[in-house]
Amino acid sequence: MALIVQKYGGTSVGSVERIQTVAKKIKAFKDSGNQLVVSVSAMSGETNRMAALARVIQDTPSLREMDVLLTTGEQVTISLLSMALQQLGCDAISYTGSQVRITTDSEHGKARIKSIDDHRIRDSLDEGKVVVVAGFQGTDEEGNITTLGRGGSDTTAVALAAALGADECQIYTDVEGVYTTDPRIEPNARKMNTVSYEEMLEMASLGSKVLQIRSVEFASKYKVPLRVLSSLVDNPVGTLITSEENIMEQALISGIAHNKDEAKLSLIGVPDEPGIAFKILKPISVANIEVDMIVQSVSAREGLTNFAFTVHRNDFVGASNILDHLRKELGAMAVQSDDKVVKVSLVGIGMRSHAGIAAKMFEVLHGENINIQMISTSEIKISVVIDEKYLELAVRSLHSAFELDKE
Amino acid sequence: MALIVQKYGGTSVGSVERIQTVAKKIKAFKDSGNQLVVSVSAMSGETNRMAALARVIQDTPSLREMDVLLTTGEQVTISLLSMALQQLGCDAISYTGSQVRITTDSEHGKARIKSIDDHRIRDSLDEGKVVVVAGFQGTDEEGNITTLGRGGSDTTAVALAAALGADECQIYTDVEGVYTTDPRIEPNARKMNTVSYEEMLEMASLGSKVLQIRSVEFASKYKVPLRVLSSLVDNPVGTLITSEENIMEQALISGIAHNKDEAKLSLIGVPDEPGIAFKILKPISVANIEVDMIVQSVSAREGLTNFAFTVHRNDFVGASNILDHLRKELGAMAVQSDDKVVKVSLVGIGMRSHAGIAAKMFEVLHGENINIQMISTSEIKISVVIDEKYLELAVRSLHSAFELDKE
Numbered sequence: 001m002a003l004i005v006q007k008y009g010g011t012s013v014g015s016v017e018r019i020q021t022v023a024k025k026i027k028a029f030k031d032s033g034n035q036l037v038v039s040v041s042a043m044s045g046e047t048n049r050m051a052a053l054a055r056v057i058q059d060t061p062s063l064r065e066m067d068v069l070l071t072t073g074e075q076v077t078i079s080l081l082s083m084a085l086q087q088l089g090c091d092a093i094s095y096t097g098s099q100v101r102i103t104t105d106s107e108h109g110k111a112r113i114k115s116i117d118d119h120r121i122r123d124s125l126d127e128g129k130v131v132v133v134a135g136f137q138g139t140d141e142e143g144n145i146t147t148l149g150r151g152g153s154d155t156t157a158v159a160l161a162a163a164l165g166a167d168e169c170q171i172y173t174d175v176e177g178v179y180t181t182d183p184r185i186e187p188n189a190r191k192m193n194t195v196s197y198e199e200m201l202e203m204a205s206l207g208s209k210v211l212q213i214r215s216v217e218f219a220s221k222y223k224v225p226l227r228v229l230s231s232l233v234d235n236p237v238g239t240l241i242t243s244e245e246n247i248m249e250q251a252l253i254s255g256i257a258h259n260k261d262e263a264k265l266s267l268i269g270v271p272d273e274p275g276i277a278f279k280i281l282k283p284i285s286v287a288n289i290e291v292d293m294i295v296q297s298v299s300a301r302e303g304l305t306n307f308a309f310t311v312h313r314n315d316f317v318g319a320s321n322i323l324d325h326l327r328k329e330l331g332a333m334a335v336q337s338d339d340k341v342v343k344v345s346l347v348g349i350g351m352r353s354h355a356g357i358a359a360k361m362f363e364v365l366h367g368e369n370i371n372i373q374m375i376s377t378s379e380i381k382i383s384v385v386i387d388e389k390y391l392e393l394a395v396r397s398l399h400s401a402f403e404l405d406k407e
Numbered sequence: 408m409a410l411i412v413q414k415y416g417g418t419s420v421g422s423v424e425r426i427q428t429v430a431k432k433i434k435a436f437k438d439s440g441n442q443l444v445v446s447v448s449a450m451s452g453e454t455n456r457m458a459a460l461a462r463v464i465q466d467t468p469s470l471r472e473m474d475v476l477l478t479t480g481e482q483v484t485i486s487l488l489s490m491a492l493q494q495l496g497c498d499a500i501s502y503t504g505s506q507v508r509i510t511t512d513s514e515h516g517k518a519r520i521k522s523i524d525d526h527r528i529r530d531s532l533d534e535g536k537v538v539v540v541a542g543f544q545g546t547d548e549e550g551n552i553t554t555l556g557r558g559g560s561d562t563t564a565v566a567l568a569a570a571l572g573a574d575e576c577q578i579y580t581d582v583e584g585v586y587t588t589d590p591r592i593e594p595n596a597r598k599m600n601t602v603s604y605e606e607m608l609e610m611a612s613l614g615s616k617v618l619q620i621r622s623v624e625f626a627s628k629y630k631v632p633l634r635v636l637s638s639l640v641d642n643p644v645g646t647l648i649t650s651e652e653n654i655m656e657q658a659l660i661s662g663i664a665h666n667k668d669e670a671k672l673s674l675i676g677v678p679d680e681p682g683i684a685f686k687i688l689k690p691i692s693v694a695n696i697e698v699d700m701i702v703q704s705v706s707a708r709e710g711l712t713n714f715a716f717t718v719h720r721n722d723f724v725g726a727s728n729i730l731d732h733l734r735k736e737l738g739a740m741a742v743q744s745d746d747k748v749v750k751v752s753l754v755g756i757g758m759r760s761h762a763g764i765a766a767k768m769f770e771v772l773h774g775e776n777i778n779i780q781m782i783s784t785s786e787i788k789i790s791v792v793i794d795e796k797y798l799e800l801a802v803r804s805l806h807s808a809f810e811l812d813k814e
Contacts, residue, residue: 076457
């Protein structure tokens with residue numbers, strides 16, 4: 001008898017009919033001899049509807065009260081899903097985050113899970129019940145209601161699986177699994193059967209939208225086998241995200257990620273002296289702007305350097321204004337900024353042991369006449385910033401050159 | 408500085424605009440130097456909307472899961488009201504029933520409050536905050552979410568006032584207070600300034616819809632001064648429900664209550680032997696039908712008796728079927744049933760010390776040619792069952808005869 005934690009997102013439970021469909025799937029799993037804990041999101045649209053109400057009432061809604069408001073969404077879903085299961089003759093019980101003591105820190109709106117008390121869940125499982133737990137929510141040490149932020153239901157599911165030592169955590173979504181790249185860009189993209197935590201983490205942070213980074217981090221930390229699969233097809237296989245050592249045959253490159261939300265800013269001709277990076281990035285950080293890639297390069301004129309970095313496009317205007325100030329202050333020559341850039345990344349554990357991946361990547365892009373504006377590498381990924389008009393071309397030519405369409 | 412507990416019902420918080428209006432009232436109270444704890448219901452319509460969803464999913468919705476579902480209604484209101492108060496610059500904090508440990512028994516859907524932990528509320532009051540508490544809800548000893556049943560938000564408010572030793576508990580509603588009788592029937596009905604707990608209890612149980620019995624019981628038990636007042640007018644006075652000894656001048660009769668939901672059933676000519684009442688009422692009680700008035704009278708034939716009782720009209724058919732069975736089993740002569748009856752009751756503490764009230768009541772009804780079908784009396788009330796067509800006539804003539812329109 002396996003213990004499985006399943007997570008169904010807002011679209012999967014978006015109506016009474018869909019809740020009934022999910023209940024049938026859960027019952028089938030239960031009937032084939034598994035113990036089941038199910039974590040669910042709010043019905044799709046509910047969270048936005050409530051957030052809109054709040055904004056009518058308060059200019060900047062209180063984060064604490066927003067969490068009190070939003071967590072009602074999952075509470076509605078857990079009760080309705082439990083009823084749907086009972087209607088099918090499948091004994092079920094619902095728990096809010098507070099009831100199973102999903103304890104978090106006090107960062108309303110983006111809290112982090114600190115612990116879960118598993119005894120009520122285990123008792124209910126022992127009684128033969130399907131346990132339905134509200135995702136996305138917890139309470140802090142003082143009992144205040146908190147939410148985990150975007151993708152929080154995935155994190156709840158993984159945390160439950162970790163706390164219970166579940167055999168697998170299954171994240172049901174509207175895609176069939178993790179692909180070698182975005183199938184909307186490259187029709188030959190191939191669904192992977194397995195991928196390592198590390199690769200999945202890189203892909204998530206590089207723009208793959210399948211899973212939120214924090215749920216993958218959690219799974220990796222507690223070695224929870226994590227499966228992404230479709231709630232729209234029967235008997236889905238999905239993609240298993242697991243430890244490197246469990247993956248028999250490791251591909252050189254696992255996938256190609258891309259991120260369209262990039263903007264690039266450069267300060268040209270700043271004095272090349274100690275502390276210059278700090279002087280530039282400090283005011284950016286104070287403005288709460290997150291910096292992604294950073295490149296410092298030699299300027300054409302001696303004693304000067306060029307300093308470039310990327311930010312999210314939403315922060316483009318804010319960062320540009322700061323750089324205009326800094327140009328005068330630091331006596332730099334010019335500010336160059338460009339919000340029409342994208343980031344394309346190769347990810348693969350195989351890179352560790354194989355030299356020449358970067359060279360081959362640059363060669364492929366050069367072959368297509370794509371200019372590389374910035375480069376950043378880590379142990380298992382290479383990212384380049386390029387003009388956004390080359391995005392599709394770059395992804396497709398790399399996908400083909402590294403033979404990702406082949407098993 | 409007075410500590411006031413206020414309760415606003417579903418209509419008062421039925422929209423964003425109304426929540427904002429309530430927030431303004433609360434702020435004005437706060438600004439005039441009071442400490443405030445506010446208990447609220449779900450926005451009007453929400454509870455019914457959710458209950459309807461549940462019934463689509465489960466033929467007979469699980470009582471436990473129904474409570475999980477319905478309590479989200481008040482949770483939405485407490486967060487929105489707290490935000491509205493904060494928007495007005497009035498510091499406020501929300502608490503669910505679970506967060507202030509409103510502990511109840513485990514009777515889902517009609518739980519009773521056992522205790523309230525007041526320390527979080529006191530701490531927040533000490534910090535100068537308005538405390539907004541979800542009405543209608545609690546958790547049992549095991550942490551399961553419970554609801555208090557109809558009128559539960561009133562009970563929450565009174566229980567909070569009792570736990571905190573509040574100076575007054577104010578129930579805001581859509582009427583201006585407690586009237587000597589239903590103003591829709593008798594335009595001369597007068598709003599009372601004060602009424603005793605005991606009288607209010609009788610009136611509530613006899614059909615007055617202003618307050619639920621349990622909240623009055625609670626107020627009486629813990630001597631909480633309870634005020635019913637309108638949320639629709641400015642500076643309302645309302646009606647104060649308090650201990651008998653606090654009421655300076657006690658009227659002979661306080662009010663006239665009526666109940667239209669009555670039905671009367673009689674078993675004619677049953678053997679007059681010990682245990683006959685038990686034999687008749689046992690199967691009625693097993694069928695979960697509540698019996699109100701009971702009258703056993705002598706039959707025209709020796710050794711026989713007539714047994715009559717009233718039930719809620721919803722139970723009329725069920726009770727009639729049982730009596731048909733009993734007629735054969737007990738060898739009774741006939742079953743008489745009538746669902747076109749009403750109950751009219753005089754209530755007043757003055758009755759205790761004044762004889763002749765009943766006689767005067769019967770005289771008044773006789774003067775109008777109204778036949779009395781059943782009579783039931785207690786220390787402070789007299790109820791009669793009459794044909795429903797005489798309801799208005801009976802109420803008006805009694806109201807006038809006992810001079811209830813005069814201070």
